[in-house]
Amino acid sequence: MLSSLRRHFIGCAVFASAIAPSLASPAQAAEWYFYVENNSGSSITRLEVKEQGGNWKRFNLNGGIKPGRQARVDWAASENNGDCKQFIRATFANGSTSSPAMFDFCNNLDTPIVFGN
Numbered sequence: 001m002l003s004s005l006r007r008h009f010i011g012c013a014v015f016a017s018a019i020a021p022s023l024a025s026p027a028q029a030a031e032w033y034f035y036v037e038n039n040s041g042s043s044i045t046r047l048e049v050k051e052q053g054g055n056w057k058r059f060n061l062n063g064g065i066k067p068g069r070q071a072r073v074d075w076a077a078s079e080n081n082g083d084c085k086q087f088i089r090a091t092f093a094n095g096s097t098s099s100p101a102m103f104d105f106c107n108n109l110d111t112p113i114v115f116g117n
Contacts, residue, residue: 032075034109036090038065040116046091047073049105051083064093070112075105090115 038044044065048056057079065071075082084106090098098115 032080032105032109033072034103034105035070035072035112036065037070037112037114038067038090038116039114040092041067042092042094042096043067044090044115045093047088048091049086049088050100051086056089067116088113 036044036047044061047059047061047065049059050056059073061071061073085102085104087100088103089100092098101113103113
């Protein structure tokens with residue numbers, strides 16, 4: 001009985017180690033991010049995205065994005081199952097808001113989304 005139980009335990013351990021890479025925790029999974037470039041004359045103070053028919057969701061910009069600067073923006077892990085194509089808009093320190101534009105957040109992660117001129 002003990003040797004049967006031991007074989008079962010060893011078999012489970014081998015199986016678990018074989019599938020472990022596919023069960024990586026969210027902290028170990030690839031991070032989803034994008035870059036924003038501010039080519040306007042005013043700081044970006046708010047950045048929002050929304051799925052088709054959804055509500056606007058705000059990113060924490062930690063003080064904004066100054067004119068002429070570029071910043072990496074990370075998605076919250078809770079958004080990992082969202083649509084790839086979403087609308088994005090920026091609000092500036094001067095009170096203006098950009099027109100919403102559709103962007104594919106699953107492709108070209110290193111190509112910045114440019115706001116301004």
